[in-house]
Amino acid sequence: MTGEGEGRTVRILVVDDEPAIRKTLSTNLTRHGYEVDTAETGYEALDRYSRKKHDLILLDLGLPDIDGLEVIQQIRQRASTPIVVLSVREAEQAKVAALDLGADDYLTKPFGVDELLARVRVALRHAVQQAAPSGGLLRCGDLEVDLERRRVRVAGEEVRLTPTEYELLSVLVSHPNRVLTDRTLLQAVWGPEYGSEAHYLHVYIARLRRKIEADPQRPRHLLTEPGVGYRLISD
C-alpha cells in the first residue's frame, strides 16, 4: 500500500519533539510513498499545517511549547483532517481528551512501524469514506449490517438486536477500525445529555458481544481499548 491513492501524493505531518522519532517516522513514511513534513513544536505544527494542509497529522501529545490537545482544537476549528495521536500508555485521560476533541485515533508509544502504517491507512481511508459514504450495507468480516433495513447478520445468520443494541452497533460499524470513546458512543446512542454513564455502555457492549461474537470472551470484532473506548475491527 502506498500513499498514492488519488492521483496526488498523500502528505503527512509528523509532530514530535524527539528528533529520533521524527527521523524514523519520516524515513518510513517516505519510503511508503507519503510526502512527509516534520514539526518539533505545537506552533511549528500549526504553522506548517496552515501552509500545506496535510492529509494526515501524527501528533505527539507532549510537546515542549503548547499542549498537543490545543493543537487538535486549533486544527479542528478549521478542518476535519485525520489526526492520529502518539502517546504513552499511562496517559489514558489525555487520549480520551484528544479523541473527544476530535482526534481520529491514537497509537501507544512505543509502537512498531507496522502498527503505525496500519493506523495511518485506516485514518486515511476513513477520511475518504467520510467524503463519500458507502451504501446501505456495511461489512466487517463475517459481520454484515444492513443500514437501510436495520438488519444484522453474522456469518449469514440473522441476529436479533434490541433497538439500543442496533444503534450502538451501527455507530461502531460506521466508523470501522476507529477507536470511539465511551463518551462519543454514549452521546451518539443515548443522546447528548449523556457522557459519564459508562456502565450503560459496558452492559450493552457485553450483550452485543454475546450476539455477534463467536467467543465473547475473546472478541474478534468488537475490541476494548482499555481506559479509552471501543473499536470495531473490519479486516
Place this chain on the structure above:
Amino acid sequence: MSGTKLRLRASSAQGYVVALGLTGIVTGAIWVIGQVTDVANISMLYLLAVMASAIFFGNGPAILASVAAFLAFDFFFIDPRHHLTVSEPEEWVALGLLLVTGVITGQLAAALRNRAREARRREREAVVLYDVLRLMIGADLRESLAAVAERLRKELALAAVVIGFHGGTAADLWAEAGEKEALGLARASGMTPKLMLGEGAGPTSERRGTPGRWIRVLPPHLPGQPGQASDRLREVPVRLGDGMVGSISLVRRRQAAPFTAADDRLLSAVGNQLAIAIERTRLREEAAEAEILRRTDELKTALLNTVSHDLRTPLSSIIASASSLLQQDVQWTEDERRDFARAIEEEGERLNRLVGNLLDLSRIQAGSLAPQRGWYDLSALVDDVLGRLRFVASRHRLVVSLEEDLPPVFLDYILIDEVLANLIENAVKYTPPGSEIAIRATRDNDEVRVEVADTGPGFPPEALPRLFEPFYRVQREGQVARGTGLGLAVAKGLVEAHGGRIWADNRETGGARLVFTLPLGQPGQAPVEAAGASE
C-alpha cells in the same frame, strides 16, 4: 480544707484583738484630747479604728470595733460616766449614729480591701499564665516545660516541681525544677500517697469555673498507710478531653503556708494551658509528618513520571527503528539501514545513561555509594565523554580547553565520567542548536576545577537554589518542562562523594555555567586516601 480554715480563724482572732486594741487606743486619745480642749463630735475618731480594722482584717473586726466604740464612748464619755446608761435622750441619737456610721464605714472599707485583694490575685494569675504561655512558645518542648516548672516553683514557693507527660506522640516528656530531696519525692509520686487536685466545675458563659478540691490518693499497693509525705506532695492532673495526658507534681516546703483557693485556681489554669500546649505540639508534629509524606509522595510521582516518559521515549525510537529494519515490503538502502541502527545505538545509550542515573540517585539517597577511586588523567576522561556524547551534542560546538600539566586526579572514573556527561547533556538540552559549549579544566590550589559553560538563556535566578534537587526541572514561561531532573542531582551526589563541590551560576557574558571541583591529593597521600576510600 481544714488547714486553710484554721489559718483563717487564727488571722480573724488576731484581727478581733487588734480591733479591740485600736478602739482602746482611740478611747485613750479622746480622753487626752478631752483634758485639753472640748472638740465637738470627737467620737468620729473611732471611725479611724473601724476603718483600720476593716482594711487590715475585714468585715468582722470592723463590726466589733464599731460596737466596742459605741460601748466605750457611752461608758467613758457620756454622762453618767462609767455606766452604760444614758441620761440625755439626744445622746442616744449621737451614739446610734456612731454605731451606724462605724458599721457602714467598716463594710465599705472591707469591700474595698476584698476587691483590691481579688485584683491582686487575678493579676498574679494572669501574669503567671502569660509567662507560662510565653515559655511554652519555645522550640524545645522539654526546655519550655523545665522553664514552666521553675516559674511555678518560684511563684508558689515550692520545694520542687515535676511536669511529666506520658503516652501520645509527646511520649514520656519529663521536666523538673527544685531541690534534690524534694525532686526525689516528686519523681516517686506514683508510689507515694498524695493529694490530687480535682477537676472542679468548668466555666460557663455566666460563671467562672472553680478549681476542684484536693483529693487524697493512695497508691494501690499501700492500702491505708497514711504517709507523712502526702501533705507535702501534691499533683495537678493535666487533662485533654476525657483523658489525663500528664501531671504537674508539686512538693511543698516543710511548714509552708497552705495553698489558697487562688493558688488552686492558678494550678488548674496552668494545667489546662499545658494540655493545650501539648496538643498544639502534637498537631504541629502531625502536620510536619503529613508534609514529609506529601513530599515523599511528590517524589514518587515525579519518579513515576520520569520512568513513564523518559524511559519510554528512547524505547519508542528503538522499537520504531528496529521494526523498520524488519519491514518486509521495503528494501532499505545501506544508508537508511545504518541510520536505523545508529538510532537504536544512540537511544540505547541514552536509556543506559538514564537507568544509570536512576540507580545512582537511589544509591546516593540510600547512602550506599562507594567510589572505586584510582589515579586518572582528566584529559582522557574528557575525551571519552565527548566521544560518547557525539550524537547527543552533534548540533552543538563543543570547545575543550584543559590547562596543561594537570596532575592526575584521584577519582572513580565511571562516576566522574557520568558527572561530566550529565553536565554537558544539560547544556545541550537547554541551549539552541549551533551554540557553543565550553568545557574547561583548571588547577586551583589543591583542587581541580571543571566547568561546563554554555551561551544559552542561562538559569532563571529563582531556579538556582533548586537546580540540584532530584526531579527539579527548570520551567520557562510558555514551555513544558523538559528532561528528567535527574542529571544535576546525580552529579551533585557523585561529586560530593568525592569530597568535591558543585555549583551553578550564570556567566557575565550570558549563558549558564556548571562548575565542579575535585580535591587534588599530593602523590604521597595517595595510599592513605586510597585506604580511606576503600572503607
